[in-house]
Amino acid sequence: MAAVPSSMMLTALLVILPIVAVFLVKQNQDGKTKRPPRLDETIPFVSNLWQFMTNKRLFITRARAALETSPVVRCRLGPLDLHLLRGGAHASVMFRANCHSDPWILRIMQSAGYMPSDIAKLSHDDSGSGSTPRPGSLAAAAGIPLDQRVWHALHRLYDDAMVSAKATDAFADLFQHLFHDQLVTPVVGREWTEDVHIFDLLKRTMTTAATHATLGPLIMDVNPGFVDAFWQYERHVETLAFGLPDWLNRPAVRARARFSDMCRRWYEVADRAYDWDAAAAGEGADWEPVFGSSLSRGLARWAKAFGFKAESMGPVFILLLFGLHANTIPVCTWVVMELIKDPDLLQAVKKEIATAEITPDNSASTSKIFDHRKLASLPLLQSVYTEVLRLHVGVLITRTCTEPVTVAGYTLPKGSILQAPTEVGHLDECVWSTPEHPASDFWAYRHVREKETRDETTGQMSKRLEFSLAGRSASFFPFGGGIGMCPGRNFAKPEVLLAAAMVVSRFEIEHVAWLKPNGSVSDRPAQNDANYANSVAAAPDREMKVRWRRVR
């Protein structure tokens, strides 16, 4: 997601400032209770918002510095009065049932283009996603049945079709088959291929395979240029989330319209082709070629059940696709890049992943190649995945509390907005560093420890690695936490590990150069692209050019 141009921001600020002034007066009337310190601003009520919109990287750096001196810091961001929380136990307060993320999810839905009448339905339902309606909500007062609560229905779908073991296994098995078809099958000979660009390659192959596994093949059949349209939309999602008027944000609005039209076109074809009556009678398959997975069909059913407008169907699916690809593919790219950069690490990981192969000697088979559950339990591979998430995922986890909450001795009133920047926890030197490996460095072995075990029959002692986040898990929350935690986490891990395992086990790879966005050679490796600061997974700002040949 690209940064927002300054001229656009200036105009937006001029619109926002009068609203801010009203809040300023209101806020000056409080101050009787003990309040956490504030994040400094050169121009009160303006500087933070300006910096947040134009240079999030710097904003987060300042927030991190302030949180070193106090576990809670107040921060005004335009009309919003926020409380920033340090990671660890302080952030876990916001993962309790009395904090929710509905307003933030609603804002994302709005920025994806949901129709106002559908947004109204969602904002009218204040009962939350849990099976018991939130105390004091309309649903609690009126006894509205579970199936009429729109947030609850959405989260139940997430649990059944994304979080459950059945859904995860179905996705992982199909994904690896389709990814093999994308990546490995087309490479017939064993000769070297020059000029392979890792990020670009994974964007094309993973987007195609994961879209097919989740929404079926039809969406790409009816929409030539689908994959490019997705990545063009992805660059603008952050700008769209700021909610600027369309006339100030034309390239983003155009990219969204193009991709959203593709999703709607497919939905209309699929809706006509799918036998909803047979499915209602219990004849629906787990996966079928019209809608694809139960997740995709369930989302269509959810939107229909709540009477969403046809114009909202594109946005419903662009958000699913954004969730599916926008973080997983950069994360996988970082994993693959780290392995290629370090030949010793690559050898150690290849040895580990060989133990998770199901058909090691049958290179012609494109069906299940890896046991994805075994892959996900390999200590060193898990450590690499964790290290990539720690260093390349940055997001302000946001919650609104429905009751007063106490954090580090401060009592924050009901309705307070709490934000925990993952970077504060993820880069905390006290938690992660060792004398040789500061928290800011990638160190593949940071999350493993050696364990001595005795063979019961021979009595011989041997050492093996064991993955462990013991004592540090509170400072690691790349998927958020509590009721709003990312429901796609169980799709993300097998997808990333399967794709990375397939790349490194099927190809011999030599690193050639790092490339700048203009294609010229860079004298440094990739770093997090500053345009993606705090947009969940950061894309690499340099492409990795390699040469490779198929070995299996």
Ligand code: HEM
């Ligand atoms: C490495 C990959 C991923 C990362 C780092 C990631 C991270 C996140 C984070 C930080 C949140 C907000 C959580 C919170 O507020 O506590 C979130 C929400 C969400 N993610 Fe993911 N995600 C990833 C992959 C996926 C995938 C593969 C999908 C879909 C298949 C997905 C679907 C979603 C959805 C639908 C939400 C909103 C949930 C809600 O309505 O509350 N994510 N993700």
